[in-house]
Each structure stands twice: as structure tokens, then as C-alpha cells.
Amino acid sequence: MSISLEEILSISHLARLHIDEEQAGQYAADLSKILAWVQQMNQVDTRGVVPMAHPLDVVQRLREDEVTETDQREKFQTVAPRTDRGLYLVPKVIE
Amino acid sequence: MTAWEAVIGLEIHVQLDTRSKIFSAASTAFGAEPNTQACAVDLGLPGVLPVLNLEAVRMAIMFGLAIDATIAQRSVFARKNYFYPDLPKGYQISQYELPIVERGRLEITLENEVQKVIGITRAHLEEDAGKSLHEEFEDFTAVDLNRAGTPLIEVVSEPDMRSAKEAILYMKKIHSIVRYLGISDGNMQEGSFRCDANVSMRPAGEDAYGTRTEIKNLNSFRFVERAIDFEIERQIGVLEDGGEVVQETRLYDAGTGETRSMRSKEEANDYRYFPDPDLLPVVIAQDMVDAIRAQLPELPWEKASRLSTEYGLKGHDAETLAMSRELAEYFERTAKHTDADAKLAVNWITGELSAALNQDHLEITESPVSSTMLAGLLNRIEDGTISGKIAKDVFRSMWTGEGDADSIIESRGLRQITDDSELETLVDQVLQDNPKQVEQFRSGKDKVFGFFVGQVMKQSGGKANPKQVNDLLRKKLG
Numbered sequence A: 001m002s003i004s005l006e007e008i009l010s011i012s013h014l015a016r017l018h019i020d021e022e023q024a025g026q027y028a029a030d031l032s033k034i035l036a037w038v039q040q041m042n043q044v045d046t047r048g049v050v051p052m053a054h055p056l057d058v059v060q061r062l063r064e065d066e067v068t069e070t071d072q073r074e075k076f077q078t079v080a081p082r083t084d085r086g087l088y089l090v091p092k093v094i095e
Numbered sequence B: 001m002t003a004w005e006a007v008i009g010l011e012i013h014v015q016l017d018t019r020s021k022i023f024s025a026a027s028t029a030f031g032a033e034p035n036t037q038a039c040a041v042d043l044g045l046p047g048v049l050p051v052l053n054l055e056a057v058r059m060a061i062m063f064g065l066a067i068d069a070t071i072a073q074r075s076v077f078a079r080k081n082y083f084y085p086d087l088p089k090g091y092q093i094s095q096y097e098l099p100i101v102e103r104g105r106l107e108i109t110l111e112n113e114v115q116k117v118i119g120i121t122r123a124h125l126e127e128d129a130g131k132s133l134h135e136e137f138e139d140f141t142a143v144d145l146n147r148a149g150t151p152l153i154e155v156v157s158e159p160d161m162r163s164a165k166e167a168i169l170y171m172k173k174i175h176s177i178v179r180y181l182g183i184s185d186g187n188m189q190e191g192s193f194r195c196d197a198n199v200s201m202r203p204a205g206e207d208a209y210g211t212r213t214e215i216k217n218l219n220s221f222r223f224v225e226r227a228i229d230f231e232i233e234r235q236i237g238v239l240e241d242g243g244e245v246v247q248e249t250r251l252y253d254a255g256t257g258e259t260r261s262m263r264s265k266e267e268a269n270d271y272r273y274f275p276d277p278d279l280l281p282v283v284i285a286q287d288m289v290d291a292i293r294a295q296l297p298e299l300p301w302e303k304a305s306r307l308s309t310e311y312g313l314k315g316h317d318a319e320t321l322a323m324s325r326e327l328a329e330y331f332e333r334t335a336k337h338t339d340a341d342a343k344l345a346v347n348w349i350t351g352e353l354s355a356a357l358n359q360d361h362l363e364i365t366e367s368p369v370s371s372t373m374l375a376g377l378l379n380r381i382e383d384g385t386i387s388g389k390i391a392k393d394v395f396r397s398m399w400t401g402e403g404d405a406d407s408i409i410e411s412r413g414l415r416q417i418t419d420d421s422e423l424e425t426l427v428d429q430v431l432q433d434n435p436k437q438v439e440q441f442r443s444g445k446d447k448v449f450g451f452f453v454g455q456v457m458k459q460s461g462g463k464a465n466p467k468q469v470n471d472l473l474r475k476k477l478g
Helices: A005-014 A021-043 A073-077 B054-066 B164-181 B221-240 B286-294 B300-311 B315-322 B325-336 B342-359 B371-382 B388-399 B405-411 B420-433 B435-442 B448-459 B466-477
Strands: A087-091 B004-015 B077-081 B091-095 B101-109 B115-127 B131-133 B140-144 B151-157 B193-203 B213-218 B248-253 B258-264
Touching (some): A005 A021, B054 B286, B091 B115, B101 B164, B101 B315, B164 B221, B164 B300, B164 B325, B213 B221, B213 B258, B221 B248, B221 B258, B300 B325, B315 B325, B315 B342, B325 B342, B325 B371, B342 B371, B342 B388, B371 B388, B371 B405, B420 B435, B420 B448, B420 B466, B435 B448, B435 B466, B448 B466
Antiparallel strands (some): A087 B140, B004 B151, B004 B193, B077 B091, B193 B213, B248 B258
């Protein structure tokens, strides 16, 4: 299984990673090798094996529905680049 | 000319009425100051871990049981990746391959009383995003993350609906279920109950689906109906002009009643789901499901069927009442306090009372006329003290706080005239005053009869007993 240059560029765009054309070729080659290596798994008969969703063989613990968090807006907003009247401000996003 | 068939599926997002968020212990209360209910987990700060809320899981199971679905013994949370300012982590925690609820079904009653089954593919748990405000600031988008992390179930239907009307019936039924279960307030203005509609067209009789569009931003039943109807017409237009429908997301504009293209779906749709390593698989014991099933309240269709048997109501009336738990309860309280026919009670509740509530934008629970007061009014109609027409005036007076039915009837002298001699005087007077009409009636013009009835009623100030007036007139003119 190989991964194309177009796929690399599309994935990097979705992940908001800047990759130039030259690097993209290298990534395509490297990722294709990784995929090929993982591909070996396809030779194993996995019928009857439950897909693993987590490496730990334990189940999720659930939390009682209680509000214990207090308002820490002031503190959180000291690290925000820009705020106004309690709102976080980010560069304009237009739909 | 091709006959087209619409194929519609709905995705309904229901905010669950938990106290705290799905993965954090911050409050979910609506309307707080911006970002005062957004904790480190909701902000996606480094190092935080989600911890699943038991109540959200219980509510999802309740919903699943109500729609006769399979509750997954093991379900998994996944990350849905996309970038948007109201999603600080860069992914939404949702469920993908193994949702908690699968393969449910719901019956809707069409206008012709035919029952139709709508399949429900799945209902999964996920977190809500925050809110982006684009209008408040010139050069910035403002973000309020109070809503981020509010628990949702996303209910995905099969593409089983064929018209906007069917879609609304289905949506209203889901709405009534979540309200009955008490798992959501269902408030559409506040965004607790939101709907996206998938619409495609195909030539009638064809099995293959056409290309679909997804309409977003539908926050009222009326908008869903209008948006779907608009989209159906738009797609037929495109197809009949020989064009092709483009798969895309469209936004409904309530101002113009139109849908417009939002963004091409291909790119945005590549969410690269994968199991969230921060959350372990959720395993639900059969004991828990059984316990929840034992505690399920009476559901809308169960209530409708009981109302119909207990009170002898027609299917349609029983269903209208049972649509809302509060309305049905109001009816039952009214019925308890009156000997009047249940059908009369239904007519007043779904007619006069509902109209007055709508006009004043009130919920049934806020009605100034209580069920006991309405019962009192119905008793006076039943025993012949007042006519149905006068009863409407009495109702208006009760509505504006003038007291109960008996005191209004007494203080305003509205008691129906049933005394024969008193009525006879009125009838004689009317006949004497209108010799021309009497002549016409005697020469065979039957329609004039109504005129006499009207005149007598008018002279009595609406208080004459109409049946007695009829009888007297027949006798006198006979």
C-alpha cells in the first residue's frame, strides 16, 4: 500500500501542518513504508478477535453527575492571547 | 414529466439534562456569563483527562430503550478531528464504530391514520462544541465555551421519510419522547434540541438514492418543514434543468426561507475518526439496563392508548393530548373534576385553551385557567346553566383573572334562560316584530327559520337555551 503526494498534501492541510512539496515526497515514501510494514498484519487470521479500542484491558469508570468545578475564568484568560468581556477572541472565522 | 420522490433522513442533536458536563464536572446551566462554566477539561488545556458522566450514559440508555433499540454492551468513544475556534481540542469526542444505541424504531401516524415505521440507525453520545460569535466584533470571532462539553445524543434516522410533513411528525415524536423521559428540556430556542436534515430526490419507483444535501441550522419545527420543502423544490429544479445536485452542506436562512450553500462537504467531511486513547471502552451490564427499563415512565404512545381506553377518546384526540406530558396531565386533572363528556374537555383544551396559550406565549403549566377552573366551566355547560357560546365569554373572563366560572356567571347574570314562559314572551315578540319574515316562512321559505332563532338569541343576550327556542318556534310557526 502506498500513499500519494496528493494524499500527503491533503492530510497536512487537514492537520494544519505546513509541508512543502520537497518534504512531501519524503513523507509519502516514509509513510508508505510504515503502511507496508503494518500491512503484514493482514496475513493473520483475525476472525473472532474483538478489535482493540485501548491497550489496557480495563473498562471505563463512570463519574457521578456532580458539579465540582468552580469559575476560574480570570486565571484561564491570563494565558489567552486576547479576551474581551469574558470572551476569547480569535482571528475572524467566516463561514 | 418525471414524478419525483423525496428521500429524507434527520440527525437530531439532543442536549442531555445533566447537572455537569459529559467529561468534566463544570456546570451545564444555560445563560451563565461567558466562559464562567468552562473548566480546564472543556478548554482542552494540556494534561487534562476526560471522565465520563454516569448520568449521561443512563439517559442515553433510557432513550435507546424507549425507541426499542439495542443497547451496546460495549461501546467506544472516538475523536472526530476538525479545526474550529469553538472546539479548542481540535477534535470532538464522539462515538463512531461502536455507538451506545443502535437499530431503534419509531412509529408515526400519518394524516390518513396510517402508521409508518421510521428506522433509527443509531444514537451516540458526544460532547457539544462552544459558541462562536461572529457579529460582536469587527475583526475577531468571539468564543464562549460554556456550552463546550455539554452532553448530547445524536439521533440518526434511516432515510425513511418521504415528505417534510413526515419529517416533522418524526421529529415531534422524538421531542416528545425526550421530554417524557425527562432527559432533555427540548428547548429549541436555547439549542437543546437541534436538527440537520439530509434531503435527496429520485424518480418515483427507483431504488437508488440521488445525491443528497445536508441542511443545517434548523432550530424550530416550522423551519425544518420550510427548509425541506424549499430544498425539495430547489433540487427538482436543478434536476429538471438537466443539472446535477452537488453534495454539500446548506444553511437555512429563516429570513428568506431559502437554503444556501455553506461549504463543499468533501474536504470538511474528512474527520479521520480514531478511538480516543483517553477513554476506555464503556461496558454496560445487563443489570443496569434492566434497572433502567424498570424505571421508564409511561411513554407517549402508552399514555395515548391508556387515555383512549380510560376516557373513550378517539385515537387522534388521545395522541394530540399525549404529545405533551403536561397537556395530558392537565386533561386528566380536568376530567377528574367534571362529569362532562371527556370529548368536551378535549375540545376545550385543544381549542379555546391552546389558542389562548399560544396567543399569550404561555406553556400549559403557566395557564391562568387551572384544570379545576376549566372543569368548573365544563360542569356549567353540562348542566345547562350556560350555552357553549356564553361559555367562551366566561372562559375569557377566567383567563383575565375575574374569578371562577360560577362567580362570573353569577355576577354577570349569564345564567341561561330555560324558563318556558320567559322564552315564549321573547319568541312572541320576535314574531310580532317581523311579520314579513313570518309570511315568507309560511309560504315555504324554510331558511328564514334560522333568522328567527338568531333574533331570539340576540334579544336574550345570548342567554336563551337554543334547543328550547327551536322547539318553541316550531310550535308557534308550525
